[in-house]
Amino acid sequence: MAALSLGVASCGHASPSALDPHGPGSARIAGLWWFMFSVSAAVVVFVGAVILVGILPRRRRRHLDTDATPTWAKNLVVGGGVVFPVVVLSVLWVLTLHDMQALSSPPGRARLEVIVEGYQWWWKVQYPQLGIVTANDIHIPTGQPVRIRLVTHDVIHSFWVPQLTGKTDLISGKVNSTWVETDTPGVYRGQCAEYCGLQHANMIFYVVAQARPDFDAWAARERQGAAPPATSDLLRGQDVFLTSPCESCHTIRGTPAHGTLGPDLTHFGSRLTIGAGAAPNNPGTLGGWIIDSQGVKPGNKMPPIELPARDLQALIDWLESLK
Ligand code: CUA
Numbered sequence: 001m002a003a004l005s006l007g008v009a010s011c012g013h014a015s016p017s018a019l020d021p022h023g024p025g026s027a028r029i030a031g032l033w034w035f036m037f038s039v040s041a042a043v044v045v046f047v048g049a050v051i052l053v054g055i056l057p058r059r060r061r062r063h064l065d066t067d068a069t070p071t072w073a074k075n076l077v078v079g080g081g082v083v084f085p086v087v088v089l090s091v092l093w094v095l096t097l098h099d100m101q102a103l104s105s106p107p108g109r110a111r112l113e114v115i116v117e118g119y120q121w122w123w124k125v126q127y128p129q130l131g132i133v134t135a136n137d138i139h140i141p142t143g144q145p146v147r148i149r150l151v152t153h154d155v156i157h158s159f160w161v162p163q164l165t166g167k168t169d170l171i172s173g174k175v176n177s178t179w180v181e182t183d184t185p186g187v188y189r190g191q192c193a194e195y196c197g198l199q200h201a202n203m204i205f206y207v208v209a210q211a212r213p214d215f216d217a218w219a220a221r222e223r224q225g226a227a228p229p230a231t232s233d234l235l236r237g238q239d240v241f242l243t244s245p246c247e248s249c250h251t252i253r254g255t256p257a258h259g260t261l262g263p264d265l266t267h268f269g270s271r272l273t274i275g276a277g278a279a280p281n282n283p284g285t286l287g288g289w290i291i292d293s294q295g296v297k298p299g300n301k302m303p304p305i306e307l308p309a310r311d312l313q314a315l316i317d318w319l320e321s322l323k
Contacts, residue, residue, distance in 0.1 A: 204277025225254025237318025
């Protein structure tokens with residue numbers, strides 16, 4: 001858990017860059033980007049040099065006094081204005097098509113499948129083969145491609161993990177597909193990349209890549225329902241949850257709470273953030289979120305929950321205990 005916290009802390013400070021690839025998909029995209037950048041830079045330098053030569057003052061030559069266009073100028077227009085761009089753009093186009101084709105399916109068979117469903121403004125994450133439902137953190141094992149199926153509950157969103165894969169849209173009535181793979185355990189920040197309303201910028205998620213044994217341990221824990229409250233304070237917290245509006249919107253497996261409007265909170269305590277990246281997950285931010293989530297993330301669907309201080313503290317303690 002300490003490693004995960006460190007990971008999200010560093011992610012919070014450094015922006016994830018598509019030019020810092022950590023997987024075969026993003027490496028291919030970064031390679032294409034650098035090639036396009038080099039070609040574009042060479043073209044800019046070449047055109048700039050031609051313009052410079054053209055505007056430099058020099059002696060009028062006699063033949064320029066006539067209307068006849070010199071042959072070298074015709075060649076420059078045809079060669080530099082038609083042939084050269086057609087060749088350069090064709091090469092870039094073919095390379096792009098080739099990479100798009102290569103990116104459409106993973107290099108090996110993707111045995112694990114994750115369904116990611118976009119909501120305004122959070123991500124429901126399901127593992128149909130493992131019987132897991134969670135939100136906003138997508139755990140994957142390292143060293144193998146993972147298939148991601150993308151659907152949306154409402155408007156169009158876009159799934160983007162710059163360090164692992166390019167953007168794929170989530171479109172109503174359609175199941176889109178992408179994949180992620182990395183050999184390096186770590187926390188990779190993802191972001192909705194299609195404007196989807198007020199909190200588009202706060203529709204963040206994290207891909208948590210773990211070595212196989214760690215991933216298996218996470219999955220085994222995640223499959224279970226919430227543990228029964230171990231202390232009277234935690235029991236009080238659970239009672240507060242079940243007698244407040246919370247339970248009508250959230251599911252916590254192992255309790256009677258089966259709401260589906262908001263994220264499943266069965267293992268909320270182990271999540272990295274609150275409100276899909278709106279705040280780090282700790283007791284302080286959770287308290288602020290419960291009493292005034294509209295102040296933290298205006299426009300989200302959660303109403304303010306007013307509670308006596310002792311009840312609020314017990315609720316926070318219980319939710320954070322759901323590891
Ligand atoms: Cu979802 Cu932008």
